Amino acid sequence: MTTKFSKAGRIVPALAITLLLAAPSMAFAGEEYLTQTHGNILWTLIAAILVMFMQAGFACVEAGFSRAKSAGNILMKNFIDFAFGSIIFFLFGFGLMFGIDAGGFVGTSGFSLAGIGFTSPDAQWTLTFWFFQSVFAATAATIVSGGIAERTKFSSYLIVTCIVTGVIYPISGHWAWGSLWLGDSGAGWLEGLGFMDFAGSTVVHSVGGWVALAGAIVLGPRIGKYAADGKAKAIPGHNIPLASLGVFILWFGWFGFNPGSTTTADGSIGLIAVTTSLSGCAGTVAAMFTSWFRFGKPDISMTCNGALAGLVGITAPCATVTPAAAIIIGLVAGVLVVLSIEVIDKILKIDDPVGAVSVHGVCGAWGTLACGLFTAPELNDGAGGLFYGGGFSLVTPQIIGIAVCFVWAFGAGLIAFNIAKAVMGIRVTAEEEMKGLDISEHGMESYNGFQIFSNE
Known part of the structure; x- marks a missing residue:
């Protein structure tokens, strides 16, 4: 299997990407081709399994940062994010994301395993590629659950997670990654901008x-x-050790998330692992010192979010920046996440129990912009970022992508939640919220015999 760089600067498989439309028979290039193909399949599958394990990390983080009386509800949402999300992505999302391009905005070909066979190397790659992409779709859905924790109807959340994995994530994903499956015939409009x-x-x-x-x-x-005066009150999570364990699990899984995105077993995965780890470390350190300066003590929860911020920040540029640049990206993300959490909580007065908007939304935007600033020419076919003398040629497409994805995801999210609200209501009653979602939504306690009904 050979590889190429797409317009987005991402390494992608260049095998029979028109597999679903082409004749089933292909001439293989011999033993070397088969060896590389099998290596790519093995590496991509291992990476996908690591990303799937990140669901456990999200579950621990979100449950730990929530109150005990709603911990089980958080876990249920993580389960259905993966279970519902994978099926919906199989039936609808994959075709919208990776089908033949229609005007740069959506893929149009359906996706079906029927008729492709299961024993040829190309069919085996098809299965592996779908599985890898499905765990990414589930990750996007899982991020949502933390930001709306402790007051959402479980039945309504089912609707939202299906919309996210079936429509919202795949469509914007097509704009940026459409060519990863069908090459130029699947490329979205953001890819065309660079x-x-x-x-x-x-x-x-x-x-x-x-x-x-x-x-x-x-x-x-x-x-x-x-x-009553609008001042924000802290509602501490019930289990900081559990949340911290979740951060380490996510960090571990990120070595599938970032290096696995090569989908090829080659030497580039070493550099990507290094940049990923260093940025996570830098984010941890920066958030710790920022919280220490802001609050007088090195805050554990902020430090945990700093690690995740550094990892989110490096996810876009991990393959095209140097290790030194990765440290800078992580440091900025670690400071940014603390300040963002404060602004969202105290100024905008938006209740985000786990800091999902700051960690993933804000620091994700920073990491995407960092591509245009720190991309090293030798890692991107000679095209460098702003700090390497490349001017704004790489910065401008990044800003456009950040802006349009915000408008799309936020706007579509508003529609999705309002649809759920209109269909069955979106929020539990005040009595149910005070009692806790474990009992009111699921009829049981996460910590049987230890539950304390308090809103403090």
Whole structure:
């Protein structure tokens, strides 16, 4: 299997990408081709499994940063994000995201495993590629659940997660990544502008963050979050060790998220792993010192979010920046996430229990912009970013991509939540919220015999 760089600067498979439309028989290039193909399949499958395990990390982070009385509800949402999301992405989302392009805005070919066979190398790659993309779709949906925690009807959330994985994520994903499957015949309009997002700072993380922002606005804050004078009150999570463990699990899974996005088993994965790790480390350090300066103590939850901020920030530029640049990107993300959480919470008065909007939306936008600033010419076919003398040739497409994906994801998120609100209502009653969603929505406690019914 050979590889190429797409217009987005991302390494992609260049095998029989017209597999679903072409004749089933192909001439293979011998033992070397088969060896590379099988290596690519193995690496991409391992990476996909790592990304799937990130669902466990999200579950721990979101449950730990929420109150005990709604921890089980968070876990249920993480389960259905993956279960519902994978099926919806199989039936609808994949075709919209990777089908034949229609005017740059949406893919039009359906996706079906029927008739492609299961034993040829190309059919095996088809299955692997779909699985890898499905776990990304589930990740985008899972980001949403944290921002709307502790007050959302579970039945309504089912509608939202289906819309996210079936429509919102695939359509904007097509704009930036459409060529990854059918080459130029599937390329979206952002790719045509030169937009770069290697592993999804915007395509996955910001899209999920902006939908979460829309949901938090439609739902309103949790009871007791804001005093009568509008002052924000802290509602601490019930299990910081669990949340911290979740961050480490996510960090571990990110080595599938970023290096796995090569979908090829080659030497580039080493550089991507290094930039990913260094940016996460820098984000951790920056958030710790920023919270220390702002609050007088090195805040644990802010430090955890700083690690995630650094990882989100490097997701777009991980393949095209140097390790030194990755540290700078992570440092900026770590500072940015603390300040963003404060602005959203205290000034905008939007209740985001886990900081999903700041970590994924804001820092995802920063990481996407960083592509245009820090891309090294030797890692991008000679085209460098602003800080490498490339002017605004790479910056401008990044700004356009950030803006249009915000408008799309936030706007579509508002529509999705209002659809759910109109169909069955979106928020639990005040009594149910005070009692906790575990009992009111699922009829059981996460910590049987230890539940304390308090809103403090």
